Amino acid sequence: MVQLFTPYQLFCLALLAITAPFLSFILSLIFKKIAGALGILSIGISFISSLILFLGIWKKQTLHFAFHWIELGNVKIDVGILLNDLSVIMLLLISFIALLVHIYSVEYMRKDGLKYRYFAYLSLFCFAMLSVVIADNLFLLYAFWELVGFSSYLLIGFWFSKEKAVQANKKAFIMNRIGDVGFLIGLMVMLTQFHTLDLSALFGSENLISSSFVKNGIWVTPFNTLPSYWLTITGFCFFAGAMAKSAQFPLHTWLPDAMEGPTAVSSLIHAATMVAAGVFLLLRIAPLFNEVVLTTMVCIGLFTAFMAATIALTQKDIKKVLAFSTISQLGFMVVAVGVQDQAAAIFHLVTHAFFKCLLFLAAGIVIHELHHLKEKHQLDFDEQDLNNMGGLRKQLPITALVFLLAAMALSGLPFTSGYLSKDAILVSIFEWADLKGGVYWIFPLFISITSWLTTFYIFRVVFKVFFGEFRLPQLLSKSDLKIHEPSSWMRVPVVVLGVFCFGFFFAYNPFSLDSAWIYQGFIQQVHSEGFYHILVPLYINVLSLALIFLTYQAYANKKIIFNLEHTWFYQLSLNQWYFNDFYDVFLMKIVLFKASVFNWFDHNIIDGFIHFLTDLVIWLSKISDWLDKHAIDGLVNGAAALVKRIGIWLRGMQSGKLQHYFIWMLLLFLSFMLFKIIV
Amino acid sequence: MIPLQHFLFISAILFCLGLFAVITRKNAIQILMGIELMINASILNLVAFSRFDKVDNTGQMFALFIIVLAAAAVAVALVIIMNLYKRVKSIDPNQSDTLRG
Amino acid sequence: MGILSVLIFLPLVFGILILVLPKTWNYSYKYLAVAVSAIQLIIATWLYFHFKTGSGYAGVNELAQYQWVEKFSWIRLEVGDFGLLQVDYLLGVDGFSIGLIWLSALVMLIAALASWEIKANLKGYFALFLLLDTAIIGVFCSLDLFLFYIFYELMLLPLYFLIGMWGGVRREYAAIKFFLYTLFGSIFMLLVIAGLYLSVTDPQTGNHTFNLVYAMNPANYSVGSIFSSAAHLQIFGFSARAIGFIIVFIAFAIKVPVFPFHTWLPDAHVEAPTPISIILAGILLKVGAYGIIRIAYGIFPDVASSLSWWMGLLGVISIIYGAMIALAQTDLKRLIAYSSVSHMGFVLLGLASLTSEGINGAMMQLISHGFLSAMLFFIVGVIYTRVHDRDIYNFRGLAYQMPHFTGFVMIAFFASLGLPGFSAFIAEAFSLIGAFSSQSLNGLLPRWMAMVAAVGILLGAGYFLWTLQRMFFGNLRLKLEDWKAQLNDISTREWIALTPLALLTLILGIMPFLVFDALASSVNQFLMLFK
Incomplete structure (x- = not known):
């Protein structure tokens, strides 16, 4: 294929992709009236540049541009851009979802007096997040990593007069800081050991990581030696950073609280992109981790996935359910990194970004419309409480449809994107446990349970919100409560995302990982589709379908009534395992x-x-x-x-x-x- | 020959008498006389001791000196007494205490 | 008359002018002060841009490599057998001082702009203010210990009156505490300076000299003199040089301040009027650190490297301890004062590492904290001048009332807590990197120190975010109803003062080489002292 663009032009495009949102951030604060338009325009530019970059880079080349920045003693830090497969797919994903969320936000934030600030912050976030994925060294990555946290802080606390919101953004920032301290210590070790933080030098082809080795309890690199436990410590430090960002146990409690921000923000930052940055970091520096760290990762990821799924079972707030679902799914990705199936992690990161973003945006529509209803009739009820909803499929047919689609993808039902990516992770764990044997079989067991729990909690939401009777008129004893589909500003993005829930976009044969191009793009060793590839999806999905039927009976038809509210595990789940307390x-x-x-x-x-x-x-x-x-x-x-x-x-x-x-x-x-x- | 002790006794008696007069009399003239007695006692001593210096007779020399000086002193003292009398109309030394500190 | 002398004595001249001017010109004094500091800043900027870098201009222990050197014989006194008492008027600038001179000029300008809140006895205030200005620039320029000491003590006098006369409720207590504390350190330092004078000889004339640069070269010490490193003299069973180092270190550590010599700082800050707080935090603390680098480390490098572990420990304790106490404060000014203790701990830690990264980071922290603390105290001043209250619990939801002000507060707070993109992040990161790599490079500091100090960054986020949430966010709720009318958003003058500071912290965060370039060769030369 002919190269359309020279490397230099590609570099300029990458620069354009990150500077456009930054300019929009500054201009939005000055020209308040056109902030929304500026935001969409800038992220549109980023999206187009990302698309071109993707076409130019994907599976073809790796580009690295660096400029001299600081040189002090042994430390030489450049600033630069690293464009490889991982960068460009992340660029494309982030800019695309951000574009949709921007469009959605125009309608969602229409009535807000400080709308310009919202778009400015959103642009700042896009700038930081796009920079994270193309930063060429760890120092720069850390810088933008914190900037992402900062913009998330601003957006969670966007409604700064809400006490809960400002508590939540403080909590989010401080918890992320805990991880960042780990990240920073990791940086210090890397700098001491390798005298550079450049990603391509450290992890590229002829990398420094592979030239370092552990011998007789000493970690030897070309520049320095340290006792070998430092390798483990470094791994844990970086993992701590990722843990905070990706809301893994024990640093997960900020994410549910972060739902105090606008729903569009939750969908972009706290579901699709920023929280995935932790996983992205793990992927970037994956060769660094040794066996101890990897096993810990599997444990933590799995525990987080399981715990969050159990919590999601009983939450009453629709956004809380989705937040815990996000934590749980991020746990899946961490597990995938831990079992060294990076391709599956990336694949799930991408598909999850689409369907989770969609879940949030669809939930946002419901919340938005209920909020309107509340203001119109001057009622007092919680517009996010699942118990106030029900039967909304009649009034919001499109929303209901796409929400259902996304729920199916999240459960990993056939023909959806989730089927491919989630089952890839499950299969990896089965293979990994098979390899290790013995007590390790507990991991596949728990991940299967988590998978079924996922199906249960998400369909609980589906049926409680969109099926059955609309409970609000009964609760408030008012009959003329009607809501309707929002304008196309909000409808179009969800429909587009809904389309991306289908597996066809990710694989021409939606049953075979072999045809999943993202997965194949990152696969490291070719492995044949073994016995688990057929068995695992089958038994997971069969039980999932049964569970869906059960939930339908319980929450839509009310044929089955769970009476568990006083049991300890119900309370444990409702109180989020008491971690906050x-x-x-x-x-x-x-x-x-x-x-x-x-x-x-x-x-x-x-x-x-x-x-x-x-x-x-x-x-x-x-x-x-x-x-x-x-x-x-x-x-x-x-x-x-x-x-x-x-x-x-x-x-x-x-x-x-x-x-x-x-x-x-x-x-x-x-x-x-x-x-x-x-x- | 009269032994030396006798002279000394007499001189001591004279001295004591003079001293007694000096201390007890209320008349300046009598005090002056007491002083004279004491001087004479000392002269007597000097003359008595001069026996032991046969070559130069220093004792007698001193005695003569003292006699002359005493005469002069008496003259001066009498003048003082007269002046005192003129001033305070008394020659009782206890009457005038201008020397008091 | 060189340019450095102009820079030093310009404020003094204008200070005298203010004293001479009639009382009726009362309200022009502040404009005069602003004008003087602005001219000073222009000169300092000119110096900074004409400052030559490279190995030929490193300075430190080579007098010939200093720039804009001015040398006049000042005191020549025949003292019998001892030869000639030689005190020079010796000024010069190298990589360590140029940045601090520029910083001082900037902070003085900001302080002058903050002086609008002073209402009483303007003549005295501005005369003392300009005297202080002279002393500060003098300290950074002088290369003769005697001259240095004179300027150093000269700073105390105006500060004592500025705190004691224009301060808050307990101003006398604070002023006396500050004065005695600092004096306590410097008196003993005078002994060491005298000892150095007796030890160091001028290689050209053979006279004993106070020359600071000559004191850095072991060859200039006369044989068997008290501080000669070859003689190993002892006082009370301790090495004389070690005692000399410790005394000088304590003298400057009080100024920095380093735990446990820090308790004057919160009192002085809380009681001082806003401009003086700005000067205290922005410059005075830097004088302490500058003294540690130039005198304690420069003259006693052997002792300094052997005591590095303790220096690093003091740094770490200051970081954690200052941050912990800041968490417990409810007075905004006290909180910021304690955060200064924490931030200055990074300076000591970076310095103790004796690595290029660490020392560069420490210097960067000096400069960055200089204008960040100026900004923070200015922010407190903005609130205090409006309602005369600083208690964090008395305010709520100021973001509604003063949106632009809140913007600046957020910049200042996030810059201070080390958000990347701001200068403090670069400074703290490099101090930590230096401290961490120290064990591999020179074996001075254990690795855990850097790791524990990194937790300080976390605590910093804690108290700043708490304040932000408590004071600025939430619904507007103030202690008194009429505060609402008084709490206006920032005025043009305050915009003028805050904007350059906010921009600077950003610029240095993105382009730290502006500072590092001027420093690099001096730091390398400095490190050679320890080889």
Whole structure:
């Protein structure tokens, strides 16, 4: 195929793709009226550039452009752009979904007075996120990584007068910071060991990682040596960064809270793109991880997936269910990275981005319309509560349809994209466990359970929202409550996303991973479709279908009624495994308590010591003052007084009478004689 | 020959008498006389001791000196007494205490 | 009269002019002060852009490599057997001082702009203000220990009055505490300076000298003198050089401030008027760190590297401890004061690593914290001048009331907590990288120090975000009803002061080489002292 663009032109396009949103960010703050248009225009430009880049790079070449930035001692840091298969597919994914979300937001945020800020922040996010995927070194990646967190902070707290929202964005930022500290420490180790953070130098073809090795408990690189446990520590540090971003246990509690932001934001940032950045990071630096870290990854990913799925079963808030679903699905991706099936991780990342974004946007439509209803009739109810919905398929037919499609994709039913990607992960785990044997079979078991739980909770939402009766009129005893499909600004993006839930876009044969081009693009070792490739999808899906029927009976037809509300596992799930309470009570209280202890220490001990010193000096001075007055000055005054007293006494002799003088003379003479005689 | 002790005794008695007069008398002239007695006692001593210096007779020399000086001193003292009398109309030394400290 | 002298004495001249001007011109003083600092900033900027870099202009221990050197004989006193007492008026600039000079000029301008809030006794205030300006620039320029000490002490006097007369409720306590604390350190330093004078000889004239640059070269120490490294003299059983280093270090550590010498700082900051807080945090703390680099580390490199572990530990403790205490504060100004302790800990940590990354990071942190703290204190001043209250719990939802102001607050807070793209991130990252790589490069600092210090960044996010959430977000709720009328958004003057600071932190965050380029050769030369 003929190269349409020279590498230099491609580089300029990549630069254009990230600068367009940045310019839009600045211009939106200045030209407030046209912020929405600017946002769409800029992300459109990014999307087109990404598309061209994708065509030019995918499976053809890797491009790396770098400019000199800082050089200090051993550290040389460049800024640059690295374009490889992973970058371009992420670029395309992010810019495409961001474009749809921008369009959706025009309608969603139409009534908001600070709309321009919303679009500015969204542009800032796009800039940061696109930069993360094309950054050519870890330092730059870290910088944009934090910037992504910052823009997420801004967007979660967009409605800054909502107390919950500002609590949530603080929590999100601080939890991400915990991971970032790990990331930063990882950077320090890498810099010490390799004297560079350049991704292509570290992980490219002739990479430094492969030239390093562990021998006799020492981790040797061309530049330096460290004890081998540092390799594990480094892996954990980077993983901690990814854990925070991708909301993995134990740093997952920020993501459900982050749902306080506008729903469009939740769909773009907290479902499709930003949270996937953690997985993206793991993929970028995958060769670094050793066996310990990888196994930990599988454990954490699986635990997160399972835990979040159980929590999602009972949540009442539609966005909370989707948030926990996101956490759970991210757990799947982390597991895939852990079992070293990176292709499956990327594949699932992409398909998940589409269907989860769609779920959020569709939920956003429901919330949006209910909100309108609330304002129109001046009612008071929670527009996100599942119990206030029901039967909406009649009023929102398109939304219901696409939501159903996305739910099917999430459950991994045949013909959907989820079928391909999720089953790829499941198969990998089965193979991995097969290889390891023994106790490792617990992983496939749990991931299968999680998979069924996924089906259950998502269809619970589907049936509770779109099937059965509309419960709101009953609850509020008002009959004329009607909602309708929104304008096409919101409808078009969901329909487009709905189309992408079908497996055909990702594989011409929607039953075979072999034809999945994204998967094949990243597959490292060719492995034949074995026995698990047929068995696993089959048994997962058969049970899934049964579960769907069960949920239908339970939530749409009300034939089955679960009466579990007082059981411990229901409470555990409803209260999100009590992690928030645990963190509040233990971590926050301890840190704040420590802070107050330190404050007390500072006030009373250190400053107290200073005050003690001053008091001591004052006391000393008082004592010396007393001494001065009474002892030293007393001596001087005493001498004077003594002389005076002697004088007064001697004056008595001086009677002025001649004969007295004679007597004195005589006495003196006699006493002198006496003295002479005695001595 | 009269032994030396006798002279010394007499001189001591004279001295004591003089001293007694000096201390006890209320008349300046009598005090002056007491002083004279004491001077004479000392002269007597000097003359008595001069026996041991046969070559130069230093004792007698001193005695003569003292006699002359005493005469002069008496003259001065009498003048003082007269002036005192003029001033305070009394020659009782206890009456004037202008030397008092 | 060289350009450095002009830079130093320009404010003094204008300070005297203000004293001479009639009282009726009362309201022109502030414009005069702003004009002087603006001229100073222009000169400093000119210097910065004409500052030559490269190995021939490294400075540090080579007098010939300093730039804009001015040398006049100042005091020549015949002292019997001892030869000639030689004090020079010696000024010069190298990579370490040029950035700080520019920073000082900038911060003084911001402080002058913040001086609008001063209402009483303007004549005295601005005269002292300009005197302080002279002393500060003098400290950074002087290369003679005697001259340095004079300027160093000269800073105290105006500050004492500026805090003690124009300060808050407990101003006298704070002023005296500040004064005595600093004086305590510097008095002992004077002893060391005297000892150095007795040890160092001028290689050209053979006289004893106060020359700071000559004191960095072991060859200039006379044989058997007290601080001669060859003589190994002892005082009370300790090495004389070690004692010298520790005394000088404590003198400057009080200024920085390093745990446990920091308690003057919150009091002084809280009581000082806004412009003085800006100067205190923006420049005075940097004088301390500059002194540690130039005098403590420069003159006693052998002791410094052997005590590195302790220096690093003090740095780490300052970082964590300052951040923890900041978490517990409810007074906004106190919070920022303690955050300064935390941020200055990174300087000490980077310095203690004795690696190129660490020292560059430390210097970057000095400059970055210089204008960030100026910005933070200016922000406190904005609120305080309006309602005379600083308690975080008395405000809520200011973002509605003052949107532009909140924008600046967010920039300042996020820059301070080390968000990439802002200068503090570069500074802190490089300090940490230096500290971490130290064990592999020179074995001075253990790796855990860098890892623990990284937690300080996390705590920083904690207190800044909490303040942001508590004061600026949520629904508008103020302690008193009439505050609402008083809390207007920022004025043009405040825009003028805050905008350059916000831009600078961004520019240095994206283009850190603006600072690093001027530093690089000096840092390399500096590191040679420790080889």
